[in-house]
Amino acid sequence: MAEEPTKAGYAGGGDREGDDEQVVNPWEVTAKDGGKIDYDKLIEKFGCQRLDESLVRRVERLTGRPAHVFLRRGVFFAHRDFNEILDVYERGEKFFLYTGRGPSSEALHMGHLVPFMFTKYLQDAFKVPLVIQLTDDEKCMWKNLTVEESKRLARENAKDIIACGFDITRTFIFSDFSYVGGAFYENMVKVAKCVTFNKVVGIFGFTNEDHIGKISFPPVQAVPSFPSSFPHLFSGKDDLRCLIPCAIDQDPYFRMTRDVAPRIGYQKPALIESSFFPALQGETGKMSASDPNSAIYVTDSSKDIKNKVNRYAFSGGQDSIENHRKYGANLEVDIPVKYLGFFLEDDAELDHIKKEYGAGRMLTGEVKKRLVEVLSELVERHQKARALVTDEVVDAFMAVRPLPQMFG
Amino acid sequence: MAEEPKNGDAVGSGVGGREAEEEQVVNPWEVTAKDGGKIDYDKLIEKFGCQRLEEPLVRRVERLTGRPAHVFLRRGVFFAHRDFNEILDVYERGEKFYLYTGRGPSSEALHFGHLVPFMFTKYLQDAFKVPLVIQLTDDEKCMWKNLTVEESKRLARENAKDIIACGFDITRTFIFSDFNYVGGAFYENMVKVAKCVTFNKVVGIFGFTNEDHIGKISFPPVQAVPSFPSSFPHLFSGKDNLRCLIPCAIDQDPYFRMTRDVAPRIGYQKPALIESSFFPALQGETGKMSASDPNSAIYVTDSSKDIKNKVNRYAFSGGQDSIENHRKYGANLEVDIPVKYLGFFLEDDAELDHIRKEYGAGRMLTGEVKKRLIEVLSELVERHQRARASVTDEMVDAFMAVRPLPHMFS
Numbered sequence: 001m002a003e004e005p006t007k008a009g010y011a012g013g014g015d016r017e018g019d020d021e022q023v024v025n026p027w028e029v030t031a032k033d034g035g036k037i038d039y040d041k042l043i044e045k046f047g048c049q050r051l052d053e054s055l056v057r058r059v060e061r062l063t064g065r066p067a068h069v070f071l072r073r074g075v076f077f078a079h080r081d082f083n084e085i086l087d088v089y090e091r092g093e094k095f096f097l098y099t100g101r102g103p104s105s106e107a108l109h110m111g112h113l114v115p116f117m118f119t120k121y122l123q124d125a126f127k128v129p130l131v132i133q134l135t136d137d138e139k140c141m142w143k144n145l146t147v148e149e150s151k152r153l154a155r156e157n158a159k160d161i162i163a164c165g166f167d168i169t170r171t172f173i174f175s176d177f178s179y180v181g182g183a184f185y186e187n188m189v190k191v192a193k194c195v196t197f198n199k200v201v202g203i204f205g206f207t208n209e210d211h212i213g214k215i216s217f218p219p220v221q222a223v224p225s226f227p228s229s230f231p232h233l234f235s236g237k238d239d240l241r242c243l244i245p246c247a248i249d250q251d252p253y254f255r256m257t258r259d260v261a262p263r264i265g266y267q268k269p270a271l272i273e274s275s276f277f278p279a280l281q282g283e284t285g286k287m288s289a290s291d292p293n294s295a296i297y298v299t300d301s302s303k304d305i306k307n308k309v310n311r312y313a314f315s316g317g318q319d320s321i322e323n324h325r326k327y328g329a330n331l332e333v334d335i336p337v338k339y340l341g342f343f344l345e346d347d348a349e350l351d352h353i354k355k356e357y358g359a360g361r362m363l364t365g366e367v368k369k370r371l372v373e374v375l376s377e378l379v380e381r382h383q384k385a386r387a388l389v390t391d392e393v394v395d396a397f398m399a400v401r402p403l404p405q406m407f408g
Numbered sequence: 409m410a411e412e413p414k415n416g417d418a419v420g421s422g423v424g425g426r427e428a429e430e431e432q433v434v435n436p437w438e439v440t441a442k443d444g445g446k447i448d449y450d451k452l453i454e455k456f457g458c459q460r461l462e463e464p465l466v467r468r469v470e471r472l473t474g475r476p477a478h479v480f481l482r483r484g485v486f487f488a489h490r491d492f493n494e495i496l497d498v499y500e501r502g503e504k505f506y507l508y509t510g511r512g513p514s515s516e517a518l519h520f521g522h523l524v525p526f527m528f529t530k531y532l533q534d535a536f537k538v539p540l541v542i543q544l545t546d547d548e549k550c551m552w553k554n555l556t557v558e559e560s561k562r563l564a565r566e567n568a569k570d571i572i573a574c575g576f577d578i579t580r581t582f583i584f585s586d587f588n589y590v591g592g593a594f595y596e597n598m599v600k601v602a603k604c605v606t607f608n609k610v611v612g613i614f615g616f617t618n619e620d621h622i623g624k625i626s627f628p629p630v631q632a633v634p635s636f637p638s639s640f641p642h643l644f645s646g647k648d649n650l651r652c653l654i655p656c657a658i659d660q661d662p663y664f665r666m667t668r669d670v671a672p673r674i675g676y677q678k679p680a681l682i683e684s685s686f687f688p689a690l691q692g693e694t695g696k697m698s699a700s701d702p703n704s705a706i707y708v709t710d711s712s713k714d715i716k717n718k719v720n721r722y723a724f725s726g727g728q729d730s731i732e733n734h735r736k737y738g739a740n741l742e743v744d745i746p747v748k749y750l751g752f753f754l755e756d757d758a759e760l761d762h763i764r765k766e767y768g769a770g771r772m773l774t775g776e777v778k779k780r781l782i783e784v785l786s787e788l789v790e791r792h793q794r795a796r797a798s799v800t801d802e803m804v805d806a807f808m809a810v811r812p813l814p815h816m817f818s
Contacts, residue, residue: 137595137599140599140603141599141602141603144603147596147599147600176595177592177595177596177599178592179591180590180591180595181589181590181591181592181595182587182588182591185547185586185587185590185591185595186557186587189547189550189551189557189587189623190557192551192621192622192623192626193550193551193554193621193623194621195621195622196618196619196620196621196622197607197616197617197618197619197620197621197622197625198618198619200622201618206607207607208606208607208608208611209606209607209608210606210607211602211603211604211605211606211607212602212605212606212607212610212625212626212628212629213599213602213603215607215622215625215626216602216622216625216626218622219622
């Protein structure tokens with residue numbers, strides 16, 4: 001299976017030729033000509049694999065429980081070596097999970113929670129340890145924040161992450177500014193030796209005008225894939241496999257990591273990748289921290305949610321009730337239905353809504369009403385959990401400590 | 409005074425594509441004179457934009473410290489500086505500063521040239537009674553010499569023993585290796601510095617290219633940040649304005665030119681520098697000292713027999729080819745290695761002057777000069793080896809322990 005992307009690694013960036021290609025990298029996601037992201041093309045270009053039905057069924061068999069809604073609905077739709085992880089698990093061996101967040105703001109929206117909700121499910125279903133990286137150094141460098149502000153945001157974001165329900169006996173959260181050093185730094189150097197400047201230009205689109213902080217960052221996000229980066233957790237377990245749930249825009253980091261790993265005697269991490277969470281205004285819109293109406297935030301009240309969904313959620317319904325009854329809704333562009341695809345657990349109910357709405361028998365208002373319910377419940381649950389997360393709880397998750405029960 | 413070098417930063421027309429060596433190349437990884445000649449230090453100072461260390465400064469140091477200046481100062485071994493006068497101003501006001509020097513632990517075989525900055529730094533520590541941090545750049549050697557992490561760390565500890573044998577004060581000295589110490593406040597400062605230096609800039613300063621790996625490209629901030637007291641919270645917490653003085657060989661200047669450029673942009677003081685010329689190879693200034701050629705240098709592990717043999721057989725002589733010619737014309741002191749080495753290591757100014765006068769006039773023969781050198785070097789090496797033999801792993805651990813130094817300024 002083609003590991004390497006088909007053209008040069010980098011899907012656009014620096015000097016893009018007139019948007020005739022979509023751009024997907026950790027700092028930019030832009031569809032071609034203001035359209036939608038073509039995921040088939042992306043998978044082909046990146047060289048990863050479609051996560052098909054049979055793998056989802058296999059997960060259910062191995063874990064003895066229904067697959068997470070994100071798997072069932074194809075939110076997590078691509079992977080690298082996920083089948084190998086399942087082989088490892090089936091043999092009775094272990095693996096560990098690694099995911100992360102770049103703490104650029106305090107305002108998390110539902111899209112930010114997606115990888116964490118899914119990772120919690122994976123932790124519970126497979127009963128494996130998890131490391132969560134907060135790349136405060138990255139945000140300090142890319143968003144030009146002070147070191148202090150980046151560290152502060154990392155701790156604040158950690159609270160929302162903890163509120164997703166991770167198991168403290170199996171979870172280590174760390175921020176780069178606090179944790180980089182020792183074995184982690186040794187691995188950064190090992191990786192950095194294997195990646196030329198030309199290579200990161202090709203993968204990430206860096207240029208000669210970029211500062212050397214950016215250029216030196218990729219190894220920082222690569223090395224949590226290696227168990228030896230966490231001697232307090234995985235000492236003596238150098239062959240422990242790693243599975244990385246993440247959004248597909250993070251793929252370049254781990255394509256690079258997988259290329260380097262065998263050259264430094266390490267296992268390649270496996271990936272399970274999600275598509276992009278659409279903005280309220282539609283897939284062609286941009287979710288932006290500076291536009292509060294482009295997303296549902298975890299701090300929104302039920303009133304906010306109702307308001308945003310009703311006023312800003314892009315509707316695929318027809319412009320009049322008559323036309324709607326005649327033609328039905330365009331499910332391809334309808335945001336409420338897409339959001340329900342993420343968050344409405346009940347497959348049967350979702351199918352029903354899609355059928356009725358698509359046939360024009362259900363109106364936009366009903367669909368939006370249902371979404372408002374689902375989101376309000378989710379957000380309320382999150383806010384309750386978040387309110388319980390004290391600084392002491394954060395310290396506990398972030399303490400460098402062994403996790404004796406992490407595989408138990 | 410011109411801070412920036414002339415003709416763009418990189419001395420030498422780059423490491424990648426040099427135009428037929430019409431310029432000398434001086435950077436941390438390469439020192440090559442023009443057309444196989446000698447390094448032109450005047451041109452270097454002008455190009456780098458640092459200052460000559462003049463006699464009045466040496467006299468000032470003696471006045472302030474109440475002792476004779478170190479032989480390296482008297483003989484112009486340490487011959488250039490940046491802001492050393494400011495450090496003396498600070499000291500004269502009763503304020504403090506700290507010292508920062510280092511080594512790239514690329515091999516176990518240290519020679520005398522390697523000891524020069526450490527001998528001088530010990531003198532500075534004793535004369536000014538100030539703390540000192542010593543950086544062992546094991547990460548750099550891992551990257552440039554393609555050593556394993558384990559080997560780099562091992563070499564760092566071995567080199568630390570030779571460094572400790574130079575006689576540093578354990579109550580005022582913190583030795584650290586990057587693989588052990590990078591992290592926390594040190595890493596925060598690395599990021600702050602890295603944000604201020606573009607790839608283009610490091611190409612200009614160090615000669616990096618697009619084919620270099622990102623480890624090399626990311627390294628300069630690692631050597632920059634020990635210049636900032638906030639990199640050592642266990643030592644200098646609350647002393648953010650503490651000035652730093654860096655004794656080093658002049659090929660390290662690019663790192664600190666970069667550091668001085670960045671410092672004010674991140675709210676830090678610029679480090680001061682005091683810089684030495686290059687220690688010549690046994691075969692002469694145009695020769696290359698090389699770890700793979702044991703006869704190109706005197707190693708700290710050499711026996712008296714080795715030293716006698718090397719000096720007699722390989723030390724380049726400025727003497728004439730026959731005794732008659734020598735008596736007639738005298739020795740060429742410009743190229744004579746034994747005299748140069750005595751310039752570094754013979755403490756007695758009067759004796760050195762005598763030797764130069766007599767040898768230059770042809771009244772003293774090469775054999776005598778070499779004999780004196782052998783005595784001086786043998787004594788030095790023996791003293792070093794004795795001190796080295798007493799340095800245990802526990803002592804290394806003690807110097808490298810992350811601990812406060814409560815008496816570091818007394």
